Amino acid sequence: MSAHPLHVAVIVASTREGRFGPTVAAWFAGEAGGRTDLDVEVVDLAEPSTVTKKLAAADVFVVVTPEYNHSYPAPLKAVIDNHFREWLAKPVGFVSYGGLSGGLRAVEHLRPVFAELHAVTVRDTVSFHGSRACFGPDGRPLDPAVSGAAARVLLDRLTWWGLTLRDAHRARPYVTA
Template identity: 85%
Template sequence: MPVPPLRVAVIVASTREGRFGPTVAAWFAGEARRRADLDVQVVDLADAATVTARLGAADAFVVVTPEYNHSYPAPLKAVIDGHFREWLAKPVGFVSYGGLSGGLRAVEHLRPVFAELHAVTVRDTVSFHGGRSCFGPDGLPLDPEVPGAAAQLLLDRLAWWGLTLRDAHEARPYVTA
């Protein structure tokens, strides 16, 4: 019997005016859509009306986040804290962008937050140091080889965890206190 594709929500975490997140998310979603084992939906936090339903339908998540003041955006924190079952025992990957750190400080702040929600974070990330300077006017990375390879590794790990946890959810409910 064929395995249904893993439903992956690619979350655009920034809602600021002039944000770069949609560009990064569109590139990453394009990389993910090249895989037949994934069904990819972009969830833009700026479109609050669709967030809950799209999160609830996902088997796995990839958070596309900038780094704001050495951490992640407040709208992302609100969405994380405003939901529980949506994240429960599901994998979360990260694509980050920013200045010198490439958004990695935001990712490191997100890992313990998701751990509290019983989500499993994927170790491998995609990071763009200097964010906007890494992309051309066409919305694609100027040097696609390195981020493309990082994206495929992240997706390989996310798919393994996602399928494993989806099977576990179907076999038995995840127990919470």
């Protein structure tokens, strides 16, 4: 691990019974955890007592979200709206999953929400279309080359933004008013 790795919060956005989010989040956390420049922690919104502390510690966020009714889950909206400083001038990446759209409509709804919080969303995403059919019984993608390549691109972009913004935060506070 590098001397000062970025702390990455991988957020499991769904809290529904029978949800697939923990499977996708565990896979992505494993991909990120293989890097020496990142320290990864899963933040499960189904465990609300630990959310604020874990968000506050993060340098970088990855939201693992399904698409519900062409948008993102209500528990994620509540967590976003109940926090401000945690997101401020930090990068946010997305791993989405779902049916035909692979959760991409949820991601597109999240981008302006995070922009309002002065967070920087990363263009590159990881998306699983027909997500349950994309993973084997071991919780790993059936096509690890494609999903792994997408994860590496996302992590590279998030790391660049994370280091840049963390250095900027240390040099001078972000102006909020």
